[in-house]
Amino acid sequence: MNILLFLAPASIGLGALGLLAFFWTMRSGQYDDPKGDAERILYDHLEDRPPPDPAGKTDAALK
């Protein structure tokens, strides 16, 4: 039974990590332009980071 005390938090923690990553990708706009992102990796000089959120408008609305 004691193994549960270790395994349960560990697996939940891993899941939560994935969830946090999803929140991060969502909020940093990484799903905003899937077509463009696929093309942008082809050239080095193209900016391949998502654009900064204008004035953090979407983030503020979520909090």
Added chain:
Amino acid sequence: MSAGLALHRDLEAFVRRDDAGRGQLDLLVSGARCAGCISKIEKAVRDLPGVEAARLNLTTGKLAVELAGQDTAPQRVLETVEGLGYRACLFDPGEAAAAQDREGRDLALALGVAGFGAGNVMMFTVPAWAGLFGQELNASTLTVMYWLAAIVATPCALFAGRPFFRSAWASLKRGRANMDVPISIGVILTLMVSFSETILGGRHAYFDAAVTLLFLLLIGRYLDHRLRAGARSAARDLLALQTPVAIRLVDGVERGVPVAEVKVGDRLVVAPGDRIPVDGDVETGCSEIDNALITGETALAAVGPGVRLNAGALNLTGRLIMSATARSEDSTLAAIARLMEAGAQTRSAYVRLADKAAALYVPLVHTAAALTFVGGWALGLGPREALLRAAAVLIVTCPCALGLAVPAVQVAASSRLFRGGVLVKSGAALERLAEVDHVVFDKTGVLTRGRPALIGAPAHLVRLAAPLARASRHPLARALAAEAGLGLVAEACVETPGQGVEGLIDGRRARLGRAAFVGVDGADARETELWFGFEGDVKIRFVFADNLRPDAAGTVAALRRLGLPVEILSGDLPSPVAEVAEAVGVTAWRAALTPFDKVATIEALAVQGRKVLMVGDGLNDAAALAKAHASMAPGAAVDAAQNAADLVFTGEDLRAVVEAIETAREARRRALENFGFSALYNLIATPAAMAGLINPFVAALAMSGSSIVVLLNAARPRLGRRPR
């Protein structure tokens, strides 16, 4: 707004400035396809002075430009992109779009959390289910499992449930109960009962059900949102191509102003290819005016100083300076807009299929749950067991399948229509379209192409005149050039607006244009003809007509086969309307109608109990489009008509109308099948829950099983694929 016609305009109205004077500008760019395009466009725009950053979103076609100061005019950015060979226009994304993006993100995050919760809570509830079937799992271990499940499920359910709680609360405040009310009550009651059971050491806790339920429902919600957002932004992009800006002339300087700010007496410049912004009189300049979208008339009207212009008409050939005689809201357009508002109001009273189902379902389920509690207690079950069974009733009847039934079908239907070039603005539009039993067409631009084509001219004459025609921008000359195909262009061409074009063909002077311009006695001159002749030679006449869309007759016949009577309502003169009606095989037609007559006709049909589909493209149709039970507009229609219409078809094919109706009917059938299935499921599950036969395992199985059946039914072929 093509590159060739670009005049200097002040488009400052489209720049959003912050306090420091830094500006943001959005452009809609079409034609960009690959990394090379991104690179070319971004680099060219970034190299402009005063541009800080430029970023092209390839998925949406939006180019976001940041301006450092006042020194770069938006016009420069526009010209730069157009100079690279891409079509571009300025775009104001507006508040509504931002709010919709936020709603989509909220839903996606809620969906992510619910998915995480539903997956992880299983770690603890699956062992607990094993305990239900007599495997070795003692009571204290079961309680530990439930507590662990509670730790995962509760925060997830509360976060993921927010969209439902908010909507349920808003609906209750208005004194109504939508589908979100039973969902919210079900989720909260389930969590509460599960907590009390766990504390009391009971065997039935439904933490997994609460969060799985939300997960499944959020899938439906998210699909519905994607459908609406996608269709709206596509429709908005079409509209952005027709930017409502007037060019005001003040002391010889042209400034772009929003049409709403134009005052009576303002002098306005209307470039060839632009629409007349408000009613007014011509001061200087000669041109030809295309009234097709206003009145449905196909003949072009020649205008000169002193002639009255109607807002919304298209200026074809010459640059005009006009003085405004009405403000935007007093123009003929505004009267039509008021009619449209009235029409939209009657339409918003339409009750959607899912809401009809909810109105039946909500009281039924709540009565059943309440009866279970009261009845169970009265029959000696004890309050705890009675409450547990009542909660089980709410859980198994919770409308997962019902919540997915309509959105899943509508997403499949509208994505199929989208591939066929039809944009559906909302799910309600599809539902209304499925109910129509009468079709009304506008003539110009709907049954016909809405632009003139050459009729009955021998090929050698066309070849003779073609070099001059290619040099002209006049629509009739263009139709002539299109007929002739590619070839030589005449030399030393001079175009006189509203008259014609003159130039040298093989060294001989020739003219193409109005009868008087070419030197023919213009006594019986008509607007839909061009004359051509070499100096001192025989003059040739070319006649043009607005020809039918090739599939117009086939479409009318197909609609008849679907059992729909077809009628034509046109603003054009009786004789061209009669001609078209005969060609497509329609006997019921009316001509020379004002926009108000059209609305009245639609209303009269509605009073007779007919559900009318209106297909129209002009400003004169806009009010009728808003009033009709369902409406469609072609992609070339004026913005007001596209706004008013439920569906916009972008292709050249009129067959899209038939396809849309068939798809909408099929979608309705599917949705009803799904409802039937949900009802059957509830008929079996509810008595079982009342009898106490449901345990957490059965609840989980029944819930996801019914949702999967509904989704599979929606995704069944035929709806997902275009028919042959």
